[in-house]
Amino acid sequence: MSSTTLEEKQYLLRFRCDTKSHLTVLDHDICATKCPDKICTVFCPAEVYKWEGSRMQVGYEGCHECGSCRIGCPYQNIKWEYPKGGHGIVFRLA
Ligand code: SF4
Numbered sequence: 001m002s003s004t005t006l007e008e009k010q011y012l013l014r015f016r017c018d019t020k021s022h023l024t025v026l027d028h029d030i031c032a033t034k035c036p037d038k039i040c041t042v043f044c045p046a047e048v049y050k051w052e053g054s055r056m057q058v059g060y061e062g063c064h065e066c067g068s069c070r071i072g073c074p075y076q077n078i079k080w081e082y083p084k085g086g087h088g089i090v091f092r093l094a
């Protein structure tokens with residue numbers, strides 16, 4: 001029996017990116033001063049959140065829409081919405 005690797009599965013993902021982010025970090029000062037672990041950079045499977053010096057960068061284009069950041073941020077500092085209709089991730093079957 002053959003198994004599919006994670007890389008092969010990710011190859012099946014397609015993204016229809018909007019020009020506006022559906023993810024918002026509400027207060028960047030909280031990230032900088034109260035959240036030393038920056039846990040969103042760990043739990044997000046798509047590595048959307050990247051800490052760049054003094055600010056959280058949000059690469060919303062690659063979001064898998066798993067919803068983890070709605071509950072994973074210890075400060076409820078991420079506003080998560082679905083992408084606008086017709087945008088976002090598209091799962092294709094092999
Ligand atoms: S987990 Fe929340 S508070 Fe912490 S760095 Fe990420 S967005 Fe900021």
Ligand code: SF4
Nearest residue numbers: 044063064066067069
């Ligand atoms: S919904 Fe999931 S994939 Fe998208 S930014 Fe949040 S944790 Fe990452």
